[in-house]
Amino acid sequence: MEKLVLEGGIPLKGTIRVSGAKNSAVALIPATILASSPVTLEGVPSISDVQTLCDLLEEIGGQVEVSDEKIMIDPTNMVAMPLPSGKVKKLRASYYLMGAMLGRFKQAVIGLPGGCYLGPRPIDQHIKGFEALGAKVTNEQGAIYLRAEELKGARIYLDVVSVGATINIMLAAVLANGRTVIENAAKEPEIVDVATLLTSMGAKIKGAGTDVIRIDGVESLSGCTHTIIPDRIEAGTYTILAAATVQEGDKVIVDNVIPHHLESLIAKMREMNIDIDTNDDQIIVSGSNKELKSVDIKTLVYPGFPTDLQQPFSVLLTKANGTAVITDTIYGARFKHIDELRRMSATIKVEGSTAIISGPSQLQGGRVKASDLRAGAALVIAGLIAEGKTELTGLEHVDRGYEDLVEKLLGLGANVWRVQLTKQEVEQLKNA
Numbered sequence: 001m002e003k004l005v006l007e008g009g010i011p012l013k014g015t016i017r018v019s020g021a022k023n024s025a026v027a028l029i030p031a032t033i034l035a036s037s038p039v040t041l042e043g044v045p046s047i048s049d050v051q052t053l054c055d056l057l058e059e060i061g062g063q064v065e066v067s068d069e070k071i072m073i074d075p076t077n078m079v080a081m082p083l084p085s086g087k088v089k090k091l092r093a094s095y096y097l098m099g100a101m102l103g104r105f106k107q108a109v110i111g112l113p114g115g116c117y118l119g120p121r122p123i124d125q126h127i128k129g130f131e132a133l134g135a136k137v138t139n140e141q142g143a144i145y146l147r148a149e150e151l152k153g154a155r156i157y158l159d160v161v162s163v164g165a166t167i168n169i170m171l172a173a174v175l176a177n178g179r180t181v182i183e184n185a186a187k188e189p190e191i192v193d194v195a196t197l198l199t200s201m202g203a204k205i206k207g208a209g210t211d212v213i214r215i216d217g218v219e220s221l222s223g224c225t226h227t228i229i230p231d232r233i234e235a236g237t238y239t240i241l242a243a244a245t246v247q248e249g250d251k252v253i254v255d256n257v258i259p260h261h262l263e264s265l266i267a268k269m270r271e272m273n274i275d276i277d278t279n280d281d282q283i284i285v286s287g288s289n290k291e292l293k294s295v296d297i298k299t300l301v302y303p304g305f306p307t308d309l310q311q312p313f314s315v316l317l318t319k320a321n322g323t324a325v326i327t328d329t330i331y332g333a334r335f336k337h338i339d340e341l342r343r344m345s346a347t348i349k350v351e352g353s354t355a356i357i358s359g360p361s362q363l364q365g366g367r368v369k370a371s372d373l374r375a376g377a378a379l380v381i382a383g384l385i386a387e388g389k390t391e392l393t394g395l396e397h398v399d400r401g402y403e404d405l406v407e408k409l410l411g412l413g414a415n416v417w418r419v420q421l422t423k424q425e426v427e428q429l430k431n432a
């Protein structure tokens with residue numbers, strides 16, 4: 001086990017490159033199960049969620065070859081092996097094995113997923129979709145059993161706009177007989193990315209990126225090559241980090257971005273008085289002497305402000321003048337990082353699904369722990385703007401979603417390093 005040590009207060013500048021999107025990669029990898037020949041994915045981030053999914057595909061007989069941001073997956077010899085526990089609990093996106101295996105084998109046994117604990121994260125809409133397509137679905141001792149004689153296209157209205165349910169139903173429907181219509185579908189860019197891969201494999205999908213998706217089932221799907229979109233959440237994290245650390249006269253360039261994916265964030269940052277420009281594939285944050293203004297944010301489904309950037313953004317708000325109100329309408333309990341920020345001297349109150357930040361305050365370095373992935377990202381930013389040193393544990397969460405974090409931060413001039421925890425520190429963490 002390791003901790004990340006961050007020296008606070010160093011102004012950052014230069015260029016930071018964004019990797020392929022975690023939330024696309026973790027859906028595209030299971031989607032390859034549906035093909036009858038090898039699929040190559042390009043721009044795959046080297047993060048632990050990707051590694052875990054590749055291991056799971058190997059467990060069911062897939063052949064996976066990884067080289068330099070490229071993964072070749074040969075699904076030819078895959079079988080409907082049950083995956084009731086073990087690695088499936090390490091990540092949220094293992095739920096995509098349900099849709100993909102049901103689609104290909106008409107049966108699957110998959111353990112309930114893990115991932116960030118953000119309050120309850122039900123999968124009832126995924127199951128409603130599978131059942132509408134003709135599957136019998138049961139939950140037996142923490143594993144979901146799915147079985148269908150035949151999958152038949154259906155009209156499915158999602159009661160909640162869900163990224164996971166939209167993608168999972170697409171995966172199950174592409175090889176079903178007839179037409180499936182998903183109404184009230186999620187519109188996140190990752191859904192479009194998955195639809196693009198499936199279409200290259202031969203699927204017939206219309207409307208991905210809108211709230212009605214139509215899928216006409218086909219007989220079979222074949223291999224192809226697909227390049228993953230850039231990670232808008234990683235890009236947003238570094239844009240926030242840039243605004244928090246760049247000094248007057250300097251710039252931070254966040255490279256390999258689709259700026260359109262981050263319009264809600266960019267608009268809020270401009271409201272705060274941050275100098276921010278975009279070109280085709282970069283976001284440029286320039287340092288200035290302008291006072292940062294507090295803004296309120298409310299997380300919403302895409303294209304609204306992403307819940308995954310709420311925690312990093314809360315750190316930037318501790319530097320702003322005035323009172324900021326953050327409301328998370330997607331995950332009302334996504335505030336575990338706030339206790340740690342308070343420990344670092346931030347003035348923040350949490351009331352229900354709202355956090356109220358009074359700024360500005362100068363954060364102080366300290367020992368803090370990441371409770372989940374974006375809490376970890378938030379605390380990295382906090383450590384970089386704090387006075388003194390910060391030691392961050394819980395890195396297994398951060399490693400799920402940020403490729404080469406230390407190297408990328410060093411590239412901007414930060415002083416950060418990873419250190420092995422002592423036995424005593426490991427004990428202290430276990431007892432905390």
Ligand SMILES: CC(=O)N[C@H]1[C@@H](OP(=O)(O)OP(=O)(O)OC[C@H]2O[C@@H](n3ccc(=O)[nH]c3=O)[C@H](O)[C@@H]2O)O[C@H](CO)[C@@H](O)[C@@H]1O
Nearest residue numbers: 023092093120121122123124125126160162163164165330
């Ligand atoms: C691997 C992945 O892509 N994870 C992302 C995905 O998670 P995930 O796909 O799990 O999130 P959803 O979009 O499904 O969740 C949105 C909301 O719907 C609720 N819900 C969802 C499904 C369901 O069957 N029933 C139900 O009630 C959830 O509790 C939540 O309140 O989208 C979230 C919202 O943008 C992001 O924070 C996660 O980073």
Ligand SMILES: C=C(OP(=O)(O)O)C(=O)O
Nearest residue numbers: 092093115116308373374
């Ligand atoms: C919540 C997240 O991930 P997951 O759904 O994989 O837990 C995230 O990426 O912020």
